[in-house]
Amino acid sequence: MIIGIDLGTTNSLVAIWQDGKATLIPNSLGQTLTPSVVSVDKDGSILVGQSAKERLISHPEQTASVFKRFMGSQKNFRLGASHQFSAEELSALVLKSLKADAEAYLGEPVTDAVITVPAYFNDHQRQATKNAAQMAGLSVRRLLNEPTAAAMAYGLHEKNDDCKFLVLDLGGGTFDVTLLELFSGIMEVRASAGDNSLGGEDFTEILIQGFIKQQQDTNAEFWQPYLSLLHGEAEACKRTLTHQKQATMSLTIENTPYTWTIKESEFEKLCEPLFQRFRDPIERAIRDAKLRIKELDDVVLVGGATRMPVFRQLMTRLLGRFPAVNLNPDETIAIGAAIQAGLVAEDAALDEVILTDVAPYSMGVDTSLEIRENQYQHGIFAPIIERNTVIPTSKVHTFYPVHNNQTEVQFNIYQGEARLTRDNIKLGELSITLPASHRGKACELPIEVRFSYDVNGLLEVDINITETNDSYNLVIQNGAKQLSNQEIENSRDKLANLKIHPRDQAQNRSILARAERLYAQRLGYERTQLARLIGWYESVLDSQDPQQIRKANSEINKSLDQLEQDNWF
């Protein structure tokens, strides 16, 4: 059995293809979403998932999250005094936990997986994902682009005509737009764009600011200590507005109640300013693919925040059509991964689904622009490879020296989309010496600059002075270091020797972590009450009596639920 895995930034899921359909596999807590969070407990053992997530607030120093953003980088995460992990190793711990859930569910060992990755992941990040799988004892049968997985979950790969789909993925803090084209059985990424500071959180922030504006005291300093509580209220309000026409936020500070009831229509109005921010990357992707909105065959929504009616309305207005929404947006990618796993297992047609990569950014050089005779503006970006060009690619541009008396030219190489190079990212530089034959008339000398970019994220710069045949070369590797097989084996041993909390204790750990999080969040009387509750619960756990523990679990859950519902401040 090959399992399908959505290895997400906030949550991960595992699913299988069984009896002709995709089935999501629950973890030991009975949930299909496993938070991509890892924490080290006080006895040095490792927690993965919900119990680790609860510890983000109470034990931030011992807990790591959002490590997917650092896949393929050399960043090290220190967890407590004794543990240090790379993003690959942390991802391997999440994968191990999903693998264990699948094995418990299937009652047999699992060794193979299809894993999804963002479309914009470069080869290093893809390789890092494969390394993580290997460390977890999984062999990757295929890496599947997340938007392609989403499109497959909607069955779009079964259409036989030339179809174009737009996949919009709105998570907590990022918005990814991908344009896919299915052409005689081949699914191509035609363009990708996005905004990695736009997400569900922006809607929560609008509610926080809206609440403060309604109050008598709108002074930011007054609200500063209560922002974390207000955030919780706003998040709950946002979720309520997903299925109700109005919702209320309330907070009591030093016996004074503060409330605000907001209607769906008012929320929509407040969200208007986000409209343009959503529009920009969508427009960019469609324009880069040289398409028009009306040529799109389908629009698919993925990511928790696409549940919001206000977001759906914005998209319907922008795209002039209703997006496909009949799947749970948290589960769509995992379902696509399971479908792909099924097809790989049957060795069926989807072998034909080849994915084409595109260069995610424009790459070019620093130039000077003559704005009037003998007057130059420097630091202007001249792109050579434009973003969303299908790779591998090789492009050449011809440049001329600016001054006749120049004896050398320095080419500074940049990536980005800004007009001025200072706003882009510098990748490297290459200096060339001009031939003596052109002293005093350098401006007439054509210099050819060729950029070649491959699927491994390798940029090769070749500079050639055609008249003399002098050539210069520079290879720029996209950042990350490759792990050797030995290093992967070492990490695998390191992870195998860690003490992982047993699956059968996952629920107790998660309850304890939740109580500790509430303790960290609350103050005063509630803290005293929680401290007593935690002390009592720990003593029950120490008894190791399964029946007593089961009873205590239900009691403490009730108390914690009540505490979270009531806002006693």
Ligand code: AMP
């Ligand atoms: P993801 O990273 O895909 O899990 O997306 C997380 C984002 O989705 C967060 O900003 C959540 O607030 C938001 N979200 C999840 N469920 C809902 C819901 N029922 N209503 C509104 N927003 C939601």
